[in-house]
Amino acid sequence: MSADMSDTAAASPARERRAPLAWHRLAVPAVFIAVVVFFALTTPTFLTVANLTSLLLNNFTLLAIVSTGMTIAVAAGGIDLSVGTALDFSSLAFIVLLNSGFGFATASAGALAAGAAAGAFNAVLIGGLRLTPFLATLGTLFVGTSVQQLLSGGGLPIYLIPGVHIGLASAKLGGIPVPLLIVAGVAAVYGLVLARGRFGRALIAVGEQPAVAYYSGLRARRVSGLTYIACALAAAVAGIVLSSTVSAYVPLSGNAFMLNAIGATFIGTTLSRTGRPNIVGTLLGVLFLNVVANGLLLIGWNFYWQQVSTGVLIFAILAFSFVSSSRT
Template sequence: MSLDILDSRRTAAPDLLRFGVPLALALVLVVFSLLAPGFLTLSNIVGVLVNNVALAAIVSIAMTLTVASGGTDLSVGTAVDLGSLAFVSTIIAGQPVWIAALIGVLAGVGTGLFNALLIAGLSITPFLATLGTLFIGHSLQQLTTDGGNPVYVPTGSIPPALAFIGHGSVLGVPLALWLVAVLAIGAWLLLAKSRFGREVLAVGTEPQVALYSGLPVRAVLAFIYIASAAIASIAGILISANVNAYVPYSGNAYLLNSIGAAFIGTSLSRTRRANIPGTLLGVLLLGFVSNGLLLIGWNFYWQQVGSGLLIFLALLLAFTGRRDTA
C-alpha cells in the first residue's frame, strides 16, 4: 500500500537558515576584531586569504562540482599531489615552467579520467571509486618518492617564473587570489548559469529523470570528475611553487575541509544545492576562525577543536528543519 498521502510533510527549510552562514561569518569577524586588535588589519586579512584560504578555496571549488553532481571526490588530494609531482618533476627535468604547469594539469586530468572511468564507466559509487583512487595515488607517490621524501627544485636553479607563481602579485594582488577569483567565477558560471550546469543539477538531484529526459548522464559525470581533478591539480602547482618542492600527501590535508565547506555552502541555497558562493563563504568562515583563534592566543591544537565544533554547528544549522534526508 503506498503511503504517498503521508509524506506531504516535506516542507522547505525556513529562509532564515540561508543567512546562517553569512551571519556566522559576520559574527566571527566582529568578535575577533574586538578580541584581537590585529585581526581586522589589511595585512592580516590578506595573510589569511593567501595562506589559509586560497588553496583551500581552489580544492573546495573542485569538491563543489562533484557534490553538485550528487557525489564526492575523496581523491581531490591525490589530484593535488599528482599535479604537484608532475609539475616539479618536469621543472627539474629542465623544461620551461609553462610546460611544467601544463603537464601538472594533465596529471590532474589523468587522475580525473581514472575516476570518470570507474564512476561513469563501471557505475561504481563515487565515494568508493575515489577512495580506491586515493589509495592507488598514495602508493604511486610512495613508489616515486621512495616512501614519501619531498622532491626539491634545486635552490640554485629556481626559474623566475616559478617564484612568480609562488609569490608574485599582479596589480598588487597575489597571484593565488587571482587564480581563485578566475576559477571561482568560472565554476560559478558553469554551475549556476550554463546549460551544462543545469544538466549537472539534474544529474545530481534526479539522475533517473535526467536519463528519461535524454541527458547524457554518463558524459556529465565523467566531465565533472575530470574537471574536479584538473582544478585540484592547479592547487598542487601553487603549493609546489610556494615551497619550491613537491611534498608527498600534502593534498590530503585539504580533503576534509573542502567537504565541510561545500556542504556548509549548501545551506546558502534555498533548495540546498551545492553552490560556489556558499562554498567560498564556508572556506572564509573556516579560515578566519582558525586565524582568529590563533590571534587570541589559542594554540594550533585548540584551533582544530574550534574549527571542528564550528563545522558541527554549521551542519546543525544546515540540517535543521530538513526532514527528507532519512
C-alpha cells in the same frame, strides 16, 4: 471580506512560510560576522594587514580552488575523496618538469594533465564500472598514496633545484596577487558552468534526479565522468600554486585539503534557496573555516582544539540550516 483583505490574508501565510527560509540563508553570514567581531575584540593582531594578507594568500587560496572543484562533484550527487591525490600528482609533475629544464608553461600543462589523469581514473571507475563515487574516489586515494610513496622514496620531498625560480606566488597584476586572481578565475569559470552552462544543468539533473535525467535522454555516465575530471583539474591548479609557493613537491600534502573542502562545500549549501552546492557559498565557507582557524591560533588554542571547535561550528550551522529548512 473585501478583495484587499483577502489578498492580505493570503499573503500573510506566504510571508510566514518564507521567514524560516530567510533565516536559514542568513545563518552562515550571521555566524561569520559574529566570529570576526569576537576575534577582533580578543586579539589585536587579527585585523592587521599582515595577518589578513597571510590568511588570504597562505590559507584561503589553495582551499578555495580545491573546494571549487569539490562543489561540482557534490552538485552531481557524489563526492571526491581523491582531490588531494590530483593535487599531489600535479605538484609532482610540475616540479619534476621544471627540474628537467622545461619552462613554466610546459610544466604547468604537464601538471594539469597529471591532475586530470587522476580525475580520468575516477571517471572510468564511476562512469565505466559504475562504482559509487565514494568507493571509487576512496580507492583512487589509496592508490595515489601508494604511488606517491613509491615515486618519492617513501615520502621524501622533491625540491626545486637551485637556479630555477618561480615568481607565481609573489607576482601581482594590477596590484592584486596572482594567486587571488587565479581563485577568481577558477571560481568564475566553474560558477558560470554550474549556474548557466548546459553541462551544469545536466550535472545538477543527474545529481538531484538521476532517474528523471536518465529517462530524459541525458548521458548520465558521461556527465559523471566529466564532472570528476573537472574536479581534478581544479585540484591540479591548486597543486601548481602550492608548488610555486613552497618550491617543492611534498608527498601527500594534498590530503590536508580534502575534509575542509567537503566542509566548506556543505556550509555553502546553506546560502542557496534550494540547498544546492554553489560556488559563492563555498567560497564563503572556505573563508569562514580559515577565519576560525586563524583566530583560534592567534588566541593560543591548541591545534587539536582548533579542529574540535571548527567541527562544532560546522555541525551547529548545518543543524540550524536543517531545522530551518524543514519548517518551510
